[in-house]
Amino acid sequence: MNHPSKMEYGDVLGGRYVIERKIGEGGMSCVYLAGDLKLPGQKWAVKESVSELGMHRTVEDEASLLIKLSHPRLPRIVDFFKPDPDGYTYLVMDYIEGMTLERYFRTSRSKIGADFIVRLADQLLEVLGYLHEHDPQVIFRDLKPSNIMLTEQLEVRLIDFGIARSFKQESGEDTVKLGTVGFAAPEQYGGRQSDARSDLYGLGALLLYLCTGGNFTEWIPGVERHIRGDLPRGLVPIIRKLLQYAPEDRYPSAKEARQAVDKAARPALPAPSASRSMMAGTLVAAALGASAGVGTTHSCIALAYFLAKHYRRVAVAEMGSQSSAFSRIQEIAEGGRASAGSGRKFEIDGIHFWRQTGRAEVISLLGGSYDAVVLDLGVYRNSERLEEFLRADVPLIVGSGAEWRQHELLALSRLLADHHQPHRLYALPLAGPDALERVRKLLDTDKVYTLPLQLDPFELTSPSEQAFRHMFRHIIAEPEPRKRRFRFLRQ
Structure with a gap:
């Protein structure tokens, strides 16, 4: 830097951001790693820049603009400190590991x-x-x-x-x-x-x-x-x-x-008709709910059972530390013996279930341990889990076919409009033919499918299997027989 950096280890910016160390510098700026006094464990990148006296207004205007940006490939700008008497400004943004x-x-x-x-x-x-x-x-x-x-x-x-x-x-x-x-x-x-x-x-x-x-x-x-x-x-x-x-x-x-x-x-790229199960790598399907109560987790489990007919090693992961559905399933599967200290991976019918999975664990799941992984991303609330959805081989949005709820699907579709996903699918559990055609016209895509009634997601019915086979017809090969050992409803 042409100007010396001002912050040192232990300094507190704005009464909140505690400087831990310098992680980069160049030109007229320096970047620090900082902790958060209000959110313990949260890490931020703090960029310190120096501007000439006549540029202060421009710097403030540009900072105001950057704070309004929202895209998965951009760090969030969460705070800005105006130029001090020496011309130093500070931008607080996401700390990106890599x-x-x-x-x-x-x-x-x-x-x-x-x-x-x-x-x-x-x-x-x-x-x-x-x-x-x-x-x-x-x-x-x-x-x-x-x-x-x-x-x-x-x-x-x-x-x-x-x-x-x-x-x-x-x-x-x-x-x-x-x-x-x-x-x-x-x-x-x-x-x-x-x-x-x-x-x-x-x-x-x-x-x-x-x-x-x-x-x-x-x-x-x-x-x-x-x-x-x-x-x-x-x-x-x-x-x-x-x-x-x-x-x-x-x-x-x-x-x-x-x-x-x-x-x-x-x-x-492989031809669309190529069987993914015959290719290297892990098939990743990520399901995102347009709203609560549409059956996202139910659909993910049923999808995992369908994929288990085509792939030898299959896992379904529940994203988010606040989710609780898989905890209940684990209790049933283990006869009520599961506790807070139980492992977060459990097995049913040869399928691995990962409850309350963090992003770091997802990386290991996709590292070759499995042939296919289903990510249950839950309800879309913000961009926290959007990266996994955008990276998935099969991004699946689960929504309601009810006419009074179709705005939920439309709103989510518009939010994702800037992201190029030619293989994105939409699933409407329990929707009839009229609802299917209405939603296809609304979203302007024919990649909208209905999922029939399936009371037990661990018991893949013939209509459900046919529906999934139609959705995945360009990705999977013919199934191999698989034995069944677990019944959800009887438990």
């Missing part, structure tokens, strides 16, 4: 696969699309490896909004020309105002950097000879288009660039 793309690339360069680069491009275009479509539009302007965090599951998070700004239509050029040399668009250095296409240039520079072993960030004559040969063939012209000098020659929006990436990657 490593930066810069560090990941430096330490694992030989292990970065072409599929990772494609997924990275897709995730970045997803969050850039959100920022660019926000009102007012937000331009990130510094899309470099050190500003991108990767979680343990290699999910993207943008972490540094030090020079992000709202787009001002009337402005001819940027007041302050900022950005990292090599990754910033040409217009960020003078003559024009940066806009959404500037971020697309930054993405192109980032992708070229990854695809050439860190050697190039600009499209110069002969650079194509240095691009790795295992990329999807259509990705190279996309990178070249993103790196056009004139903004008008690039993609007009992140949405159109994302569509191009998706099309380029599609030939490398």
Whole structure:
């Protein structure tokens, strides 16, 4: 930093945030890890920045804008402290565990696969699309490896909004020309105002950097000879288009660039008719309830029994420490012997049940121990469990087919509209044909299915099996016989 950092171990910011250690610094900012006096155990990242006297109003305006952003690939900005007499400001945001793309690339360069680069491009275009479509539009302007965090599951998070700004239509050029040399668009250095296409240039520079072993960030004559040969063939012209000098020659929006990436990657993906049970990896189905009382947990258990006919090792996990349904099931399964000290994993008919499962345990569940996992995410209340839903191979929304409750499904569908999930399904327990057609028209999708009456979720009936088989017809293979040992109702 050109200015020394002010906070030290043990300092308390705003009477609440206790500084524990410095976790990063660069340019005019420093980031600390902080505890929370009001929420014991909660960790935050506190970003300390220095601004010139004339920039204080701009810094406050931008902070106010960032606090209003809400997206799974962005840290929540939960608090802001205005410039002090020395010009120091503080942003308090989510602390994201993981490593930066810069560090990941430096330490694992030989292990970065072409599929990772494609997924990275897709995730970045997803969050850039959100920022660019926000009102007012937000331009990130510094899309470099050190500003991108990767979680343990290699999910993207943008972490540094030090020079992000709202787009001002009337402005001819940027007041302050900022950005990292090599990754910033040409217009960020003078003559024009940066806009959404500037971020697309930054993405192109980032992708070229990854695809050439860190050697190039600009499209110069002969650079194509240095691009790795295992990329999807259509990705190279996309990178070249993103790196056009004139903004008008690039993609007009992140949405159109994302569509191009998706099309380029599609030939490398398995055909829709391929049997997932014959492929490597764990099939993950995640169920999210549109509201309470629609039968999300009931449907998850029935789905687990259906998948157990097709996969050898199946688990169903109850997400959230406040959930209680699986505790009751465990008591019944263990003859009333289960107690607070009992293990949170128990087995019924060869299926593993995990009660009150945290995110850290979910990671281990998906690490290859099981062939298929069903995540019971409960009722959608906020974005706490949204990441698991967005990552799932089969994202399933459970809702009511009743006409007076259809607004619940519509509201949740609109909340998720910005997230590209071509395999998202909707399940309507006990809904009739009329309700099915009404909801399909309401949501404008034919991926809405009814689930028939099944009093005992541990006893998969023939109609339920047929319904699940129809829903999963492009994913699973033919079933193998499985013995039944547990009856819920008789217990």
